[in-house]
Amino acid sequence: MRIAIIGSGYVGLVAGTCFADSGNDVACVDIDERKIRMLQDGQVPIYEPGLEELIRKNVKEKRLTFTTNLAEGVANAQAVFIAVGTPEGESGEADLQYVIAAAQAVGRAIKQYTVVVDKSTVPVGTADKVREAIAKVTSVEFDVVSNPEFLKEGAALDDFFKPDRVVIGADTERARNIMGELYAPFVRTENPILFMDTRSAELTKYAANAMLATRISFMNDVSALCEKVGADVDFVRKGLGADKRIGYPFLFPGVGYGGSCFPKDVKALVTTAREYGLELDLLRAVERTNERQKKLLVNKAVKHYGTLEGKKFGVWGLAFKPKTDDMREAPSIEVIEGLIGKGAQVIAHDPVASHAAKRVFGDRIRYAELPYDALEGVDGLFVVTEWNEFRHPDFARMKSLMKSPVVFDGRNIFQPARMREQGFTYFGIGRR
Ligand code: NAD
Structure with missing residues (x-):
């Protein structure tokens, strides 16, 4: 399948490379000329274990290209993924200006039916806004799909190739089929593709991150109490994690959660x-x-x-x-x-x-x-x-x-x- 990825950051670059590695013809697009020049010169602008080698292999086998020319990248693509940043806005909301700008540019560039995929983490209702933005600038048929990404930096390739689940919010059979086909190589061990409506897909991503952050803060509170009462959080953590209803992951106290998400x-x-x-x-x-x-x-x-x-x-x-x-x-x-x-x-x-x-x-x-x-x-x-x-x-x-x-x-x-x-x-x- 020919696909385009708009935004060549941690998510876009990994998704584009992994889709190329399963045989698709992928164009990675970015407005950052320095980033694209580096990629065209065989350098990778971010550190992610294994990514450089996989990019090199797929570039060599001519399935992966990099461009600042969105129209050229999007031309003839069956699916276009929007993977641009959604940083914090002034009042804590997700700033959607990059997503909407990318959507408008995609709308102007598509020539035939295209599935436009929100890969960025976006608030509930964004698929509707993306649909509106595209409809304003084109009369070509398209569907908007919400496909949030759950990869972890540092283990991104493994997470993309073997996801616990793939969440796809799509309203039409046609879009569901294309997305199902794209992800089929990554769900061969019966890890599920969960089809749902776009709003549920959008909310799933935030709920997942909020739950993980909650576990971290909860353990940090427990660790503060340990210090007060003379208990050891290491024992408490093991005792908690052994309960199958709770489990071990994300129970490590520390200096607080951070990162881009x-x-x-x-x-x-x-x-x-x-x-x-x-x-x-x-x-x-x-x-x-x-x-x-x-x-x-x-x-x-x-x-x-x-x-x-x-x-x-x-x-x-x-x-x-x-x-x-x-x-x-x-x-x-x-x-x-x-x-x-x-x-x-x-x-x-x-x-x-x-x-x-x-x-x-x-x-x-x-x-x-x-x-x-x-x-x-x-x-x-x-x-x-x-x-x-x-x-x-x-x-x-x-x-x-x-x-x-x-x-x-x-x-x-x-x-x-x-x-x-x-x-x-x-x-x-x-x-x-
Ligand atoms: P990033 O900042 O690394 O990359 C975003 C890229 O988009 C940048 O290179 C930027 O130049 C480019 N861009 C912005 N506007 C553009 C446009 N109009 N056309 C083309 N390119 C454009 O961001 P990231 O960490 O990859 O995150 C992207 C999205 O994925 C965010 O919504 C984030 O919340 C989500 N996400 C991130 C992670 C993660 O671990 N980083 C995991 C899951 C989901």
């Missing part, structure tokens, strides 16, 4: 509900807990040192989670801004996100090429992202480099007893 999607869902006269109190509390949690490590540090003025700290991990270079709403921003705002110096290391972090912090902090380089002469280390390579460091080497061996472990990657044995002053989250 959870914060904005929780806000957008609260805002949508409010537009309909409904106050989602639970999600407001989820957000409040998250705000508190992002400040936790710095508060612990202030309590320990008295003042942070003139202190120097190492930070391990900048990306909002491991295996990505995405810095959007990363908890490291709140931690580092907190430290430098209180007069401390920061030297940070991240395996892949330093270049993205430079756009956030500029030269207000220093960047270390290797983890141990971020430890020289520091008064303490903050672990903010749980990259695998941080899990088993040479503790003796760490201690010899640090001015004082104090660790604030925002992801509970180290064992408190072991740290104490090694002579560290250790602060975790919700642990004894």
Whole structure:
């Protein structure tokens, strides 16, 4: 099938590459000329494990192309996916300007029946708005489908190739058939394609992210209580997760959720509900807990040192989670801004996100090429992202480099007893 993907970011690039890899002829479109030039030159503008190799293979086999020319990319496509950003608007709502602009451009470019797919995360009712925007500029037949994306950065290819489920909101048989055909290679192990109406599909995506954020905030609340009552959140987490009705995933306490989705999607869902006269109190509390949690490590540090003025700290991990270079709403921003705002110096290391972090912090902090380089002469280390390579460091080497061996472990990657044995002053989250 010939398809076009509008927006070549984390979602568009992965979706386009995976559809190409199952034999489709895919044009990835973006308005960002620098991004498209890089892709045409064989470079990948984002870090996502395995993506570069898969792009190279599909480009070589001539199924995957990149262009800034939307009309050219969309010409003869049977399905056009809109995968542009939906950032937070001024009052917490999802800003739809990129989606609508893309929809209008697609409307002007289509020449025969086309399925236009909302892949971006968009509020309930957006499929109707996209339909209106397209109908205004074309008399060609088309359908609008809502097909939210559930991939996780860092494991995006695996998630796309083997999704737990594919959600498709479509009103016509014709659109359902095309979407079913496109996704058939990815659901061979009986993971379901769930067909529904567009509004239910749109809401499913927000409800899923809101539920995951709720689990995180819930565990962060439990971890705060653990600290107060002298319990250990690790035991509590295991005891909870073993209950099949609860399960283990997303029960890790930490420095709060971040990234390009959870914060904005929780806000957008609260805002949508409010537009309909409904106050989602639970999600407001989820957000409040998250705000508190992002400040936790710095508060612990202030309590320990008295003042942070003139202190120097190492930070391990900048990306909002491991295996990505995405810095959007990363908890490291709140931690580092907190430290430098209180007069401390920061030297940070991240395996892949330093270049993205430079756009956030500029030269207000220093960047270390290797983890141990971020430890020289520091008064303490903050672990903010749980990259695998941080899990088993040479503790003796760490201690010899640090001015004082104090660790604030925002992801509970180290064992408190072991740290104490090694002579560290250790602060975790919700642990004894
Ligand atoms: P992104 O910012 O990485 O990419 C969006 C791209 O769209 C950018 O490259 C931008 O230049 C391009 N763009 C904007 N307007 C355009 C236009 N008119 N024509 C062509 N290109 C245009 O965003 P992302 O992280 O890929 O997210 C895209 C959508 O998918 C969002 O709605 C997001 O909420 C959702 N989503 C993201 C993830 C994730 O993990 N990143 C997961 C699931 C869903």
